[in-house]
Amino acid sequence: MITLKAGRDRSRGDALAHVAAAHRGRGQSPLRRITAYSLRHYWQASLAIGATIIASGLQLMIPRLLGHAVDQAQTTLTVAGEGAQQALIWTALTLLIVSVARGLFTLVQNFYSEAVGHHVGYELRLAFYDKVQRLSYSYHDRMHSGDLITLGLLDLDGLRMFFSTGFIRTILLTVLIGVGAYMLLSTDVLLGLLALSFVPFVAWRSSVAQLTLRKTWLVLQERLSVLTRVMEENLGGIRVVRAFSGQKHELEKFETASKSALELAHQRVLVRVKNTSMMTFSFFAAMGLVLWFGGVKVIAGEMSVGTLASFLTFMTILQMPVRQLGLMVNSFARASTCGTRFFAFLDAPIDIESKPEAAPLKVKEGTLRFEDVHFTYPGASHPTLNGISFEAHAGQTIGIVGAPGSGKSTLAHLIPRFYDVTAGRILIDGQDVRDVTLQSLRRSVAVVQQDTFLFTTTIENNIAYGDPWAKERKIERAAESAQLHNYIMGLPADYSTVVGERGVSLSGGQRQRLSIARSLVLKPAVMVFDDSTAAIDAGTEHRIRSAIRRYAKDRVTLVIAHRLSSLMHADFILFLEDGRIVEQGSHAELLERGGKYRALYDLQTRPADDLEAAE
Numbered sequence: 001m002i003t004l005k006a007g008r009d010r011s012r013g014d015a016l017a018h019v020a021a022a023h024r025g026r027g028q029s030p031l032r033r034i035t036a037y038s039l040r041h042y043w044q045a046s047l048a049i050g051a052t053i054i055a056s057g058l059q060l061m062i063p064r065l066l067g068h069a070v071d072q073a074q075t076t077l078t079v080a081g082e083g084a085q086q087a088l089i090w091t092a093l094t095l096l097i098v099s100v101a102r103g104l105f106t107l108v109q110n111f112y113s114e115a116v117g118h119h120v121g122y123e124l125r126l127a128f129y130d131k132v133q134r135l136s137y138s139y140h141d142r143m144h145s146g147d148l149i150t151l152g153l154l155d156l157d158g159l160r161m162f163f164s165t166g167f168i169r170t171i172l173l174t175v176l177i178g179v180g181a182y183m184l185l186s187t188d189v190l191l192g193l194l195a196l197s198f199v200p201f202v203a204w205r206s207s208v209a210q211l212t213l214r215k216t217w218l219v220l221q222e223r224l225s226v227l228t229r230v231m232e233e234n235l236g237g238i239r240v241v242r243a244f245s246g247q248k249h250e251l252e253k254f255e256t257a258s259k260s261a262l263e264l265a266h267q268r269v270l271v272r273v274k275n276t277s278m279m280t281f282s283f284f285a286a287m288g289l290v291l292w293f294g295g296v297k298v299i300a301g302e303m304s305v306g307t308l309a310s311f312l313t314f315m316t317i318l319q320m321p322v323r324q325l326g327l328m329v330n331s332f333a334r335a336s337t338c339g340t341r342f343f344a345f346l347d348a349p350i351d352i353e354s355k356p357e358a359a360p361l362k363v364k365e366g367t368l369r370f371e372d373v374h375f376t377y378p379g380a381s382h383p384t385l386n387g388i389s390f391e392a393h394a395g396q397t398i399g400i401v402g403a404p405g406s407g408k409s410t411l412a413h414l415i416p417r418f419y420d421v422t423a424g425r426i427l428i429d430g431q432d433v434r435d436v437t438l439q440s441l442r443r444s445v446a447v448v449q450q451d452t453f454l455f456t457t458t459i460e461n462n463i464a465y466g467d468p469w470a471k472e473r474k475i476e477r478a479a480e481s482a483q484l485h486n487y488i489m490g491l492p493a494d495y496s497t498v499v500g501e502r503g504v505s506l507s508g509g510q511r512q513r514l515s516i517a518r519s520l521v522l523k524p525a526v527m528v529f530d531d532s533t534a535a536i537d538a539g540t541e542h543r544i545r546s547a548i549r550r551y552a553k554d555r556v557t558l559v560i561a562h563r564l565s566s567l568m569h570a571d572f573i574l575f576l577e578d579g580r581i582v583e584q585g586s587h588a589e590l591l592e593r594g595g596k597y598r599a600l601y602d603l604q605t606r607p608a609d610d611l612e613a614a615e
């Protein structure tokens with residue numbers, strides 16, 4: 001039963017708007033850019049900021065109210081009277097209301113600051129993923145996929161969290177510490193100074209601790225990623241490990257990586273415990289001083305017990321935010337480093353894109369033409385292709401043969417612009433592939449790769465990947481031509497059977513056939529089989545070839561193969577050596593010429609006994 005295919009439910013409208021927004025602010029500092037980006041969610045951000053200011057204001061009322069309550073309680077005890085009792089009840093009630101209101105505003109603050117962070121995370125993730133989809137092959141060649149994943153997960157998280165852990169916390173701490181300090185100092189300068197004496201020390205220790213923890217966290221991440229890599233490699237190569245009895249060696253490798261992560265984790269605990277103790281000590285020392293000098297003032301009748309109580313409560317309230325100063329500093333540092341990396345990635349130019357004035361490719365005759373094409377991989381010292389010229393018309397099959405590394409796949413990859421030619425031109429019906437839109441070009445050129453990749457989804461979705469709206473019959477026809485239909489019908493849920501990592505496993509040959517079917521669905525103008533029948537037996541390959549002849553009559557087909565039997569039926573064959581065409585012609589012509597092709601043919605057709613005798 002055919003169900004929804006991959007990509008049918010793509011809703012690109014909103015996503016594209018978010019992606020465009022993420023690209024604003026190029027050239028600005030990362031902190032400014034992420035702040036502006038977060039504030040775009042203005043009503044949520046305004047609610048978070050407003051609630052933070054109100055909640056911290058209410059929190060600052062609590063020590064004063066408590067001080068009043070203590071004084072009123074004392075009056076009630078000494079001068080028994082209804083008025084004092086009533087006042088105490090009113091203060092207690094106000095305290096209760098202020099506490100509840102503060103709790104509610106804190107809830108609003110937390111909710112909306114997190115909400116802004118999650119929206120920012122969602123949008124940056126889309127922008128990141130969009131960029132990953134559009135980057136050229138050469139960028140992926142240079143950038144390790146693990147680094148890209150780190151960028152999209154950890155660095156993005158550093159930016160996402162900035163609004164709540166950096167921006168909002170700055171407002172909270174400024175109000176609490178600034179207004180709190182003013183209130184303390186305006187009540188009693190000496191006691192105020194004593195009460196605030198722990199602030200600089202704790203702020204300093206907490207910032208140092210957080211920055212040290214951050215530095216070690218980055219190293220820990222690196223060590224953990226080594227651990228992940230060791231594990232990944234082990235799981236990927238589990239058959240080799242077993243076959244060569246490498247368990248002991250593997251365990252040792254894992255232990256070394258694991259131990260270095262453990263040592264660092266110990267160091268981190270030590271930094272945290274040491275600094276927490278120092279901060280707690282300095283806080284209680286300051287509290288002791290306030291009690292001592294405040295007590296003296298109370299005994300001397302210069303200060304009420306309530307005022308002293310309000311000082312102590314102020315200190316307790318200030319303690320937490322001051323300790324969090326380090327977290328705030330850390331959030332700024334993290335957002336700055338993560339932002340520098342993340343935005344550099346987002347702003348990186350895309351070297352292969354459609355030109356602004358590009359029109360869709362118009363295929364009429366279906367002629368493919370290489371005109372003196374040269375190509376050098378970015379950063380490579382030698383060219384991979386040198387002066388490749390040929391022309392092929394719809395209905396023709398071109399075979400490409402040559403030693404490993406002679407440039408066969410590279411030649412094929414230039415047609416859909418996985419890379420751009422360094423010199424020369426590639427034309428389809430007279431249109432330079434660089435002048436048409438990438439989307440139309442890639443829909444018109446299908447490359448069946450050597451490495452076949454299956455998505456973890458149904459067989460049907462895998463085949464219809466390039467054309468999510470393909471009809472059931474079209475998918476089945478493609479599978480029939482790729483000689484896979486009968487096999488699929490034998491599976492538990494035929495076309496709805498899930499394949500991929502957690503689905504049914506397919507053999508190398510079956511994967512290749514699925515990949516061929518995926519390309520056949522597209523009905524492209526140019527179809528390239530890049531050694532895509534290497535894992536298929538000669539009989540099945542012959543049947544596939546006969547079946548796709550029907551497809552081949554309207555398009556140019558390029559067949560790259562090491563096995564000459566796969567391409568000797570071609571209309572003409574190009575023999576590549578070091579990126580140059582050294583021989584070309586039909587199979588018969590090339591055999592007659594008696595050159596390199598002939599030698600290869602003889603090598604592949606001579607019985608093994610003859611070869612051994614020749615050696």
Ligand SMILES: Nc1ncnc2c1ncn2[C@@H]1O[C@H](COP(=O)(O)OP(=O)(O)OP(=O)(O)O)[C@@H](O)[C@H]1O
Nearest residue numbers: 141377380384402403404405406407408409410411
């Ligand atoms: N992404 C890349 N970056 C740099 N050099 C590359 C890249 N891909 C291939 N090359 C180099 O270009 C040359 C041609 O490679 P290519 O894959 O085109 O050869 P091929 O003839 O298809 O080989 P095979 O028959 O083994 O598939 C090789 O020397 C290879 O090392």
